[in-house]
Amino acid sequence: YTQKNDEDFTDRMNATDEVHDLLEKKPENLLEGKWNLWKGKKNYYLLYYLNIDGVYVGAWVNVNNLIKPFKYIDFGETGRALLASSELQPITNKKFIEDEKIDLTLKGNKFAVSGENERFMVMKKKSSSGDFYLLALIPESEILEKLPFLQRISSVISIGAVLFLFLFIFIMRKVFLQPINRIVSAMKKLREGDMEVRLPMNHNSTEFEVMNGSFNHMISEIKDLKINVYEEKLNLQRAELKHLQLQINPHFFLNSLNIIYNLATVKDFAIIQEMSKCLANYFRFMFRSNSYFVSLEDELKHTENYLKIQQLRFPEAINYDVEASPELMKCNIPPLVIQTIAENSIKHAFDMDEPIKIKITVKKDNEDPGFMEIKIQDTGEGFPEEVLWSLENDVSLTNQEGERIGLWNVKQRLNLLYEGHAHIYFSNEQGKGATVRMKVPI
Structure with a gap:
């Protein structure tokens, strides 16, 4: 004791x-x-x-006793911790505050620099348990003394952060961005119609390897499916074209033979020769090898043969006129596209009481020189309104008897063979009858 x-x-x-x-x-x-x-x-x-x-x-x-634990914190030689009242009046270390003339009010800030004999960094924190403050006084010289060390640490941290950022970007680019860019680029090429595009099977993450493999497999299946569908369409069009070639009107054939017989009776050998020659040329073209294209010259000759036969059958009831630019004669077009439309005019516009005139004009398109314009006009009553509506809305005109299959076949073949680049328009012109205008790439 x-x-x-x-x-x-x-x-x-x-x-x-x-x-x-x-x-x-x-x-x-x-x-x-x-x-x-x-x-x-x-x-x-x-x-x-x-x-x-x-x-x-x-x-x-x-x-x-509350201040004793703070003695183990390094505040520098003259730094220290102290307690203050709610009005920031010092409770401990009063004499030290007075001697150094340190202002503890801080003017509302949490920290400030104060002191006359020696500058101190003053920091305050209000207690959450009582109505008093804890303050720390750190000499400014102590802070400045350790500042280079802190700057070096800060520089090391900054450099490390930059290096980490570059490493992160490199990893992100290699692992994520490059594979995603390859997929986006492949999808753009696919949208442009390149069915040969494939994604490389690089050693990326398992997810991207599975995605690339699935993408390549999907493109291969789409390509095969597209080829199969296209071939099916070609086969269907080939069958329809063959059907059109074999679709010889028996009345037209028998009436033509009957006319030859009657002409032979009256010994009109010149007309018999003309009729026989036109029929031979007509059937030679109809039974020729199944091809997707013929020259414009051959198509026009075949159409003129058909119209000539009809003119010989109905003298002074049918007139026709064919005009075509010589520079286009060697250009290729699908067979029977002009003759089918001319035949449609004979079938639906011909009237024994009123002569009919059919005019065929072929020239370069005025708006686009890369296309030829084929125009077929007649002087009949024109297309019925329901037929025009069906043609404009791509509704099939083929009925149970197979009538009007010709116009539908022409429209479908143009769309398939030219992949949507050829166009056909149907209209009725006031006082001129039906008009069909085709726009076909040269």
Whole structure:
């Protein structure tokens, strides 16, 4: 037992008496259930109490003991930690604050630089448990002394962050961006019609390997399917063309033979020769090898043979006129596209009471020199409204008897053989009858 112990005991007893007096007076700023900053006769204390059925339970702590743990923090030779009241009046280290003339108010900021003899970085933090502040005073010289070290650390961290960023971008580019760009590029080429595009089977992530393999397999299947569909369409068109070639009107054939017989009876050998020659040329063209294209010259000759036969059958009832640019005669067009439309005019516009005229004109398109314009006009009554509507809306005109298959066949063959680049238009012109205009690439 020492004198120090005796002094501590006396202080505690004095503090006990002060606490009793304080609780009896119980001032308004003394809050129950919260740490209160209380100034005793010698020291400042933190007081906490609870009133349980008239019995006070609590504790008080000397504020000087609260500062002791901060001695182990390196604040520099002259730096230190201290406590202040809610009005930022120092509770500990008062003399030091006065000697250094340090302003603790900070003017609302959490930190500031203050002091006259030596500059200090003053930082404050309000306690969450009581109505007081904890402040730290760090000498400015201490901060500046360690600043180069901090700068080096900051530089190392910055360089490391930049290197990490470049490494991250490199990995992202190699693992994600490049495979995605390859897929996007392949899809663009596919949209442009390139069915040969394939994705390389690089050693990327398993997900991209599966995706690339699936993409390549899908393109191969689409290509095969497209080829099969196209071949099926060609076979169908070949069958329809063959059907059209074999679709010889028996009345036309028998009537032509009957006319030859009657002409032989009256011994009109010149007309017999002309009729026989036209029929021979007509059937030679109809029974020729099945080809997708013929020259414009051959198609026009075949059409003129057909019209000539009809003119010989019905003298002065049918007139025709064919005009074509010589430079286009060797150009290729699908067979029977002109003759079919001329035959349609004979079938539906011909009337024994009123002569009919058919005019065929072939020239370069005025709007686009890369196309030829084929125009067939007659002087009949024109297309019925329901037929025009069907042609404009791609509705098949073929009925159970197979009539009007010719116009539908022409339209379908142009669309298939030219892949949508050829166009055909049907209209009725006032006072001129039906008009069919085809726009075909040269």
